[in-house]
Amino acid sequence: MTTDTTTKDTAPGTTPGETVLDARGVTMRFGGLTAVRDVNLTVNSGEIVGLIGPNGAGKTTFFNCLTGLYVPTEGEVRYKGTVLPPKSFKVTAAGIARTFQNIRLFANMTVLENVLVGRHTRTKEGLWSALLRGPGFHKAEAASRARAMELLAFVGLDAKAEHLARNLPYGEQRKLEIARALASEPGLLLLDEPTAGMNPQETRATEELVFAIRDQGIAVLVIEHDMRFIFNLCDRVAVLVQGQKLIEGDSATVQGDERVVAAYLGEPFEDAPGDEEAAEVEAAEAQADAVPGKENRKETDR
């Protein structure tokens, strides 16, 4: 029963710009397990959208559906009006770039080479061109390098272009992953927990970076556990719980929603989240007044 959540979809459609990503009714089943059920999500250009949810809620699975790593069992994902092809390299070529939850850099390549690999879809030089080394090859190679250095300067890694990616500190590896994703000149950037394992300063720096990316006209979809980060950053936040979208709206709406709080703090989540739960909460409250020693429950319900 996702009826009430879909009604809320339309509410925050205030941001200007065309729809970049349009996921409709995305469902992903692994055998008997439904990891993602009937999720709708739109991202408009120039917008930062957050996707939150407790562990195991299906955020990364949904991400993988968007990037062609998984083919959704049902539903479809459109990027700028065209249905996404079911291969991850074609999705990247179409204009969606991503980073990974656990950093997946090419550890034994240099920082510059990592970004150059990201340029793969935007360059054409094949084997023959590499073997014959005509003027076109040198020109394309120089242009790629220049663009890559630009991107490294953008994330602040240009001084370390010749370092091996594995030797970078953790925060810089995250930045490099973003630079590598940007190298494919995406229209939509998907960031899977970009601040995981970062200290507060690094998190703030990442925030600035994401804003700067947005200012270039690239839409951003972020998965994150750091609530302060996500509510600072995002124009819109969608909450995924047990594979279903619970709510979507601006920071204030989501923060104030008690079902979100309940989902995060471990309240058993019922199939019908709306009125029934509210009734239950009220009943519990009433009981808590009568029976001492159940304060903690009351506290979580607020």
Add this chain to the structure above:
Amino acid sequence: MTTHTTAPGTPETPDTPDSNAPAATGLIGLPATVGRALATGGGALAVVSAFLAWTWTAEFPGDLTVYGYPGGLQVLVLIGGLFTTLFGLASYGVKGLKVLTPGNADSALKLAALGTFATAWYTVIAISAKLGGVVNLEPGGYLVALATLVALLGALALPFQRPEPDPADPDDTGWEAFRHRARQKRANFKAAFAAEPPAPGRTLPAWAEILVITGVMALGLLVFTYGIGTEYDELFIGFLLTAGFGFAALAKAGLVARISAITTRHRTVTMTGAFVAAAAFPFTQSDDQYATIGVYILIFATVALGLNIVVGLAGLLDLGYVAFLGVGAYTAALVSGSPSSPLHVHWPFWASALLGAVVAMIFGVLIGAPTLRLRGDYLAIVTLGFGEIFRITVLNMDGTSGPDVTNGSNGISSIPNLNILGFDFGQEHQLLGTTIGRFANYFLLMLLITLVVVVVFRRSSDSRIGRAWIAIREDETAALAMGINGFRVKLIAFALGACLAGLAGSVQAHVTYTVTPEQYQFAHVVPPNSAFLLAAVVLGGMGTISGPLVGASLLYLIPAKLQFLGDYQLFAFGVALVLLMRFRPEGLIPNRRRQLEFHEDTAAPAVLSKAGA
């Protein structure tokens, strides 16, 4: 109740003496000054003793009976002694010799002394064993044994920085404590030979650096020619000992790092120099005997280099690679005008080489298309299967079990010699005042093919497609997410590798006169087979150009030279491979990338220069 007497304080007391203060002493308790003098003097004495007679009879090969004229193994000891003396003098800080040891003179001295000792004692023991007892040694033999022993002991007495010892856990059981001590000893022993990389040298003027490269190439040619020309087992083992320890000593002295810095600055010059040196090899030979080995090494090395694209760059473990060599060889043989070929055509070489390459490439695509969807071990198993399918198919296409194409197990024989623009490869020619025989002709042709493969390797690895290969090798999922069409890129690597092997095969068919299915097995005693090809790549160093060339040379030369290994050859080969993988997993000539990958702990430079790949 006496329990309290075993107070917890007691086990700590015996540890406290200065055992964990790392003192700069040698492995042997001699004063450093004495040790240095002994090592240098011992080296000089070894040089002198090389001019004496070591044995009384010429029955031991090499004729070590002559006074004043070193022969055979004596020459090797002479060189080792010379190195020891030079490094010894350099460690004293003698002015002009400082340039020899920009790294660690003491470590270089130790290794040089060890190498000289090993060669000299091996010789002495070989003489005694062969002729039946130490009575067969002349005074020179005793002298050289003594001199090298003294040099070694002296060198081992040189001080070195001991590593900080790990504190032992007092709760260790006896076995754990023993292991702990063993570990400590090993660390100490390793530290005795350790040398930090030298500070980057100053840049010489370009002509001087090119001169240095020329000198190094000439030296390389000399060493290679000497190794290939060793006439008996003992000399070859002595050669391996001297060359191995000598190279290690040079590496510790920092010279190898210096020279590789120079060669990376002049890559094209280095490559040209290497090829000129290789092309000069046939001109140093008086007959065709060793050019034969040379051409087989080149075929082997070229195919290994082609495999390095597939394995080293794209990371696809191909265990059936030799099949592509076979496809190229069979294709060229079929159109060579051989009487046993069912096609009675005689194509010119350029056409048959092209056809061999193209047909091999088509086979590469046909085999790659279904198999490259697999990853890792599965791909290895399937390619192994396809390699065998090729051999068995060829075996069966003999006219009885199948269509008559390949003549079955008899193969296609009496393949005529090549004739390019009137230059008959089967004839001897007079070139630059030397006689160039049949194999030398093919050696030069094969060298051209090798050059082609080297250029292809170099250019493709440093390009968009090469980066895509490396990205796939590093992390296929991430590479796909970066927009790389993994399957397509892998198929290109596979087809390119097959094409290069086919090209080499089209020459190989003419060199060997006959192509038979037995030449293209997975594992075989004679090198160009899938297992040895892969071993050459891994042994030499994955992802490098010189690695497979060196690996292939060693893998071909060692079995060819050491006849006595005989049946134990594969066993010895296996043991050597296990040891190598344990102690130097990145190969003999490591890609700098890989070196960083396998030895994280060592202080490796964090910056990889552009030439690293």
